[in-house]
Amino acid sequence: MRALHEARAPGDPLVLPGPWDAGSARIFADAGFGALATTSHGAARALGYEDGACPADEMFAAVARIVRAVDVPVSADIERGYGLPPAEVAARLLDTGAVGCNLEDTHEGALVDVARQADFLAGVRDALGPAPFLNARVDTYLRGSSDPLAAALERGRAYVAAGADSVYPFRAPPEDLAVLSAELGVPVNALAEPGGPYPAAVTRITFGGALATRASAATADLAQHLR
Incomplete structure (x- = not known):
């Protein structure tokens, strides 16, 4: 996964579709994408839970099924x-066989203290070893910081x-x-x-979760058509 991020030309980002189950993962891999990044939102909904309510056992099992279904690297x-x-994380x-993960800095709807989150990420990094790709999500734009850019820079650093190998400032403007x-x-x-x-x-x-949401909407339209 790390090699896919390196030496990318301007205007050529690594585009990672977000599968929510093994079937969607195969569709994206068959379309030619060289790596995938699962969506917890989509996977939770596919398993019958609201976003953020899926138990750990079921989410890790879903990630493992996605990894087994494709021959390309998968980040979770x-x-x-x-x-x-x-x-344990x-x-x-x-x-699961995933080659990386995305970890956010929100807990129960609030930003986690930056030092606490950095310690958590350092612990995960140490336990993972150097190879897996660790993407650290920053939620200062989601949680109403008075200066989200300054807060994102502090947290990102x-x-x-x-x-962390990359930083994900969720919903940051261009x-x-x-x-x-x-x-x-x-990499950002x-x-x-x-x-x-x-x-x-x-x-x-x-x-x-946008791709899963779009697929769900298409299924709902099909259901209405059939009815």
């Missing part, structure tokens, strides 16, 4: 680790120092993504809508 969205200690992630990319010195992940346009400053694109 595992929210904030489901309350598990860092060593790492062990369970490695058991702390998370990189803790061992102008702030450019600043974060220039300042942090690691942007949330994008399906089909773009993709922010020019970043080297990694994911879609959150």
Whole structure:
């Protein structure tokens, strides 16, 4: 996964579709994508839970099924680790076969203290070892910070120092993504809508639960048509 992020030309971000089950993963892999990044939102809904309510056992099992279904690298969205200690988060992630993960800094609807989150990420990094790709999500744009860019820079620097390979400032606008990319010195992940346009400053694109939501809407339209 790390090699896919390196030496990317401007305007050529690594685009990672977000599968929510084994079937969607195969569709994206068959379309030619070289890597995937699961969506916890979509996987939870596919398993019958609301976003954020899926038990750890079921989410890790869903990730493992996705990994088994495809021959491309898979990174796993595992929210904030489901309350598990860092060593267990790492062990369970490695058991799925995923080559990386996304960890957010929100717990129960509020931002986690930056030092506490950095310590958590450092623990996960230490337990994972150097190979898996660790993407640290920053939720300052989601949780109403008075200066989300300054807060994102503070958190991003702390998370990189803790061992994060990339930083994901969730819902940051394009102008702030450019600043974060220039300042942090690691790949910056942007949330994008399906089909773009993709922010020019970043080297990694994911879609959150948008692809799963679009598929669900298409299924709902089909159900109404059949009825």
